Structures are given as structure tokens and as C-alpha cells.
């Protein structure tokens with residue numbers, strides 16, 4: 001038995017929609033990183049939303065090559081939240097995850113940051129990759145509109161949730177404990193199937209009293225592919241915040 005068979009099982013869930021270039025790089029880098037993380041067992045679960053650019057064919061080949069790599073094939077684009085919900089459910093029920101790490105498939109999240117999340121699986125329930133604390137950053141090429149969207153969205157969400165102690169509510173790079181937390185969440189009532197899913201999950205983790213650790217991340221510029229975030233997601237985020245205020249989590 002290798003040391004990778006001991007320690008908490010962390011499943012990295014990665015949604016993809018037409019991310020062929022990034023996918024090849026991410027899998028290669030995770031393959032190098034896994035053996036170094038001797039205190040944790042790391043598996044990876046891709047959730048592909050019907051990519052037509054060769055990502056799916058690449059993932060089919062890679063899953064045959066690596067036993068630690070798993071793939072859910074969705075037949076069509078159902079939204080980022082729907083992809084994570086399906087991935088998280090599968091990671092818990094089929095892969096028996098102890099922790100789930102949400103990780104985007106476009107290399108805006110840096111695989112080299114993963115070890116700093118794993119450091120806190122003891123003593124914490126929720127580790128949030130944070131762009132707006134010392135050591136964290138957003139891409140240099142972001143225009144004022146994207147900066148305002150991100151910072152403004154964060155401010156509104158912090159106020160609405162009363163989460164004044166948190167610095168990056170809309171971050172998508174997060175590690176969550178399953179036992180007592182994610183296993184208690186009913187994913188069929190997730191308030192959004194899109195990017196705003198993450199605000200509902202965060203509110204749920206806080207309500208359950210998760211011990212939170214913020215770690216700095218440098219959010220990378222997108223080198224290939226396209227963002228699926230659309231202007232409409234602002235309205236969706238406000239809708240989710242309202243639902244949390246009115247109906248709770």
C-alpha cells in the first residue's frame with residue numbers, strides 16, 4: 001500500500017466545456033503533484049458539459065491512462081453549478097470523498113496552489129482560495145468592468161450574507177469537508193445551476209458553522225478558450241442572494 005492510500009481522500013472536481021489545451025496541462029501537472037502529497041489521497045473527477053473541441057476525446061484517453069482520473073460526460077451545457085452539483089454528488093457517493101476541491105478547468109486556478117489547501121484539512125472544514133488578501137491577485141489584463149464586477153459582487157454578497165470576515169465570496173477555488181457538511185446538502189435544491197451556485201453553497205457551509213480558512217491565490221489570466229460567465233449572471237447572483245435572505249439556505 002502506498003502512502004497515497006492513507007490520509008483523507010480529496011476529490012478535485014473539474015468542470016470543462018471546450019478546454020482542450022488547459023486539460024492536457026492540468027492533468028500532466030496533477031500527475032506530478034499527486035505523489036508529492038503523501039498525507040492525502042488525491043483523485044480527480046472531470047465533468048464535461050458536451051465539449052466539441054476535442055476535450056472529451058482527450059479525457060477519454062487520459063482516463064484510460066490514469067486510474068486516479070474519472071470522468072462524467074454530460075450530454076450538453078447545463079451550467080457551472082449543475083456541473084459541480086453532479087460532480088460533487090458522484091465524488092461523495094461513488095468515490096467516497098472526504099473533501100471536495102472545486103477547481104476550474106481553464107488554468108485560471110493554479111495546480112501549484114493545491115498543497116496549501118491540503119495543509120488545512122485538519123482543523124478546518126472550508127478552505128477558500130482568496131484573491132483579495134495579501135499574496136492573492138487578479139489577472140493584470142482585467143479591465144475596469146471585470147474588476148468592478150468581481151469586487152462589487154463580493155461587496156454586495158458580503159453585506160447580504162453578513163459575511164464581513166470573508167474577503168472573496170465569489171471565488172470558485174474551494175475545499176469543503178464532506179462529513180457533517182456537503183453530505184448534508186440537498187443538491188436538488190441548489191438555488192442556481194450557473195456561476196451563482198457557489199454563493200448558495202458558501203452560505204450553507206457558514207450556516208453549518210464551518211471553520212473557515214482563507215488562503216491567497218493568484219487568479220491567472222485565461223490563456224485559451226472563453227469564459228462562460230455572462231452579464232446575466234449578475235442578475236442571477238442577486239436572485240440567489242435574495243433567496244438566501246428570504247428562504248434561508
Ligand SMILES: Nc1nc2c(ncn2[C@@H]2O[C@H](COP(=O)(O)OP(=O)(O)O)[C@@H](O)[C@H]2O)c(=O)[nH]1
Nearest residue numbers: 015016017048049078079080083105106227228
Ligand atoms: N461541464 C460544464 N463546465 C462548464 C460550464 N460552464 C463553465 N464550465 C467550465 O467551468 C470552468 C469555469 O468557467 P469559466 O467560464 O471560466 O468561469 P469564469 O472563470 O468565472 O469566467 C471552466 O473550466 C469552464 O470550461 C457548463 O455549463 N458545464
Ligand SMILES: [Mg+2]
Nearest residue numbers: 104106108227
Ligand atoms: Mg475561468
